[in-house]
Amino acid sequence: MRVLLAHALTPKRRRLTRVLEASGHSVSEVGDPVEALERCRAWAPDVALIHVECCGDLVCAIKSDPVAYGTAILMIERPGLTPEQAAEGMRSGVQDYLVEPVSDGEVLTRVTAAGRTKELQLELVAQGARLEALLREDALTGLSNRRAILTQLGGMVSAARRHGHPLSIAMLDLDHFKRINDRHGHITGDQVLVAAARVLGANLRAEDQLGRLGGEEFLVLLPDTDVSAAAHVAEKLRAELAGARTKVPVTVSIGLATWDGEAPEDLLHRADEALYAAKSAGRDRVMAATLHGRT
Structure with missing residues (x-):
């Protein structure tokens, strides 16, 4: 799947990129929130893995963008993330959190889970559209019923x-x-x-x-x-x-x-x-x- 990795620290960003690419994911690296939003719009990643220091208003910007809003967002947080902070972030559009220090296995597991969740959401939307069509369309001619x-x-x-x-x-x-x-x-x-x-x-x-x-x-x-x-x-x-x-x-x-x-x-x-x-x-x-x- 396509993974956008937004991390301000180049060494850590490169390490995570190697881990993800070794598992077959296509990774695009960015170092600041402005570039991250532009990449989401142009590249349409399945998952955005964002470090808190590279976030700013990026989550809200992605979720309010008509093109990028479908990207699943994983946030890498520092130690000490409180339940209240996590809940507020998820209300803003964060799907899941990873708290530092983050292991390679945890990164792969969470990214894969986020991608699968997005696929399921897209399938639910498609099924809803098909059901709506069945309610409104004549089955034989395809016209409005x-x-x-x-x-x-x-x-x-x-x-x-x-x-x-x-x-x-x-x-x-x-x-x-x-x-x-x-x-x-x-x-x-x-x-x-x-x-x-x-x-x-x-x-x-x-x-x-x-x-x-x-x-x-x-x-x-x-x-x-x-x-x-x-x-x-x-x-x-x-x-x-x-x-x-x-x-x-x-x-x-x-x-x-x-x-x-x-x-x-x-x-x-x-x-x-x-x-x-x-x-x-x-x-x-x-x-x-x-x-x-x-x-």
């Missing part, structure tokens, strides 16, 4: 109300999707859903949001988009999907609704009614809702 996209809708309605900006939404339903599953099988149906999600996402702006409500239904959130602009976007999505080379040709019906001061669930209801009208009118078309649900 129903819960996530509706949460985003609530946030966008709040923003539209606060700033007075337009907001439109589009509810999409793949036409005759049950027929695709029945004739070609669910594996093909899944492939069509994934392809449809890819086509839709490729034709939206970065600030737009796309989610899968469930089954063959999708929801598109269009911030800062009035009714005429939303109609243009929806028609583009309809045409792109109709012309896409999916496993089985597919079309889409789209219901549009532009926010007019109502709650998110009411806005969603109007889009759903417009979608129903589009399907009743023959599918493969876009219908826009009015405030009172007339299309």
Whole structure:
């Protein structure tokens, strides 16, 4: 692993370096706290082994730095370290202490333990991110799932109300999707859903949001988009999907609704009614809702 060794006394620093390198660690030596912080930022060590005389505000500087904060810190202290001092240091970000005189075996043991602890912490963070993704992502398409996209809708309605900006939404339903599953099988149906999600996402702006409500239904959130602009976007999505080379040709019906001061669930209801009208009118078309649900 990578070990940054910060020690003001060159002979002791060199001895510790030899011990660590003999065990296979890559060591970078520094003699003052300023250089130590710069090396942490540039080199990203796994562990920083810091002598108290070379510390200053280095621990706080490392832990508050957006790049270096992940470095595990071991402090070499003089004899007489009190429990109160140790506790204060650990609150500041010190992971463990070595009290002089320090043996070679103790240095190796503590450095190895600190590195392993950091690896475990990184794995916990990664697992947390994976769990968060499972909670928010649709497993098949990778889009926001129903819960996530509706949460985003609530946030966008709040923003539209606060700033007075337009907001439109589009509810999409793949036409005759049950027929695709029945004739070609669910594996093909899944492939069509994934392809449809890819086509839709490729034709939206970065600030737009796309989610899968469930089954063959999708929801598109269009911030800062009035009714005429939303109609243009929806028609583009309809045409792109109709012309896409999916496993089985597919079309889409789209219901549009532009926010007019109502709650998110009411806005969603109007889009759903417009979608129903589009399907009743023959599918493969876009219908826009009015405030009172007339299309």
